[in-house]
Amino acid sequence: MTDDRREDAETVAEIARKAERKEAAQRHGKRSVWFGLGMFGLVGWAVAVPTLAGVALGAWLDRAAPGAFSWTLALLLGGVALGCLNAWWWVSRESRGDD
Missing domain, CATH: 1.20.5 (Single alpha-helices involved in coiled-coils or other helix-helix interfaces)
Known part of the structure; x- marks a missing residue:
């Protein structure tokens, strides 16, 4: 050829x-602007909820079982990581048909 x-x-x-x-x-x-705003809100909540849950659990663990490191900081980072994975999953699910 x-x-x-x-x-x-x-x-x-x-x-x-x-x-x-x-x-x-x-x-x-x-898709309307409302779809975009809804997706923006979904991504925000998908990150915020695990992050706040990690902070709350970490603060409780710091009070209940104080140690050499901060549970709050460790679980904050874990919550952010989990939230980012969660947001990535939602965005990829919603954009699956946009190829």
């Missing part, structure tokens, strides 16, 4: 992918 034919085939494939994306977007309709 010559370079020109290969480039033509790649161009045709690119146009086909763009056409499929456009048709899928038209089928699903336009």
Whole structure:
């Protein structure tokens, strides 16, 4: 296959992918600004709740079983990490059909 034919085939494939994306977007309709705000809120809560739960549990453990390190700080970082994974899961779930 010559370079020109290969480039033509790649161009045709690119146009086909763009056409499929456009048709899928038209089928699903336009997402409103409320969808974006809702997703923004969902991501915020998905991070905030595990973070605050980690802080609360860590503060309780620091009072109940004081040690050489801070449970509050450790569980704060754990809650943020868990919250970020949670937010990533929600965003990837909602954008699954946006290929």
